[in-house]
Amino acid sequence: MPTPEITPDEQSALATALLDALNPLATAVRARATGRPEHRMWDADPAEAALTVLATWKLVDTEVKRLTGIAAGTAGSYGANYEQLGAAWGITRQGARKKWPDAVPRPSSAPAPVTLELFDGEAELTQDPDTGHWAWTAQAADGSRGTPAPDAAPCTSREEAAAYAGAYLREFARP
Incomplete structure (x- = not known):
């Protein structure tokens, strides 16, 4: 399976959707960090605000990795092997095995010839x-x-x- 390509329009729509999803999370993170009311929490040094956004992207990245692992495990449970997982992710079979070591169930032993x-x-x-x-x-x-x-x-x-x-x-x- 070749790695899917994304068109410029799809990339723009994806970026918009991700930013729309990120803003409420970043607002909540910033509110907890500053203790300020929501309408004033972004009144700060621009670098601090940008660092809050960066830290929030890290939270999103961690969640994407978790969901990616679930998707790989689901594919493996339906019979996909590490070669196929690697091809879908654009990496080698060995890279897929290292990235998702438990995604493909290992048979206890090979079936009898x-x-x-x-x-x-x-x-x-x-x-x-x-x-x-x-x-x-x-x-x-x-x-x-x-x-x-x-x-x-x-x-x-x-x-x-x-x-x-x-x-x-x-x-x-x-x-």
Whole structure:
């Protein structure tokens, strides 16, 4: 999934919405910090007022990080892996694993290999417990052994791996 782009109009609308959301929070933070009535709380040195706004953005940043973690965990609970999370965030798989270490549930162990017997040959399907990807190895009826090409995209489901293994067994079946 490529990182989404934002148009200038969307960026402007987002900035407006964020500033509209920030102002009441900044006002409340400033009122607590100064003890002044709301209508006078911004009567201060401009640097102090600007620092209050900056501190309030920090509060927003912390909340965005918390909500981002929840979104990553939700995606992981629905089957997204760290490679997909990283792609959505514009970082590597390793970066996503470091950023959200608990977002993708780790299976306690890989499922047992699945054996297929087709076209007088046999294939074994296995799942990598770290990535969730599936791989296959096959012994065709003509005696040839096959595995995915080194540059092949990983299989994301058992069914996909079975389809590739089945195609290999069919290709090298005895006539």
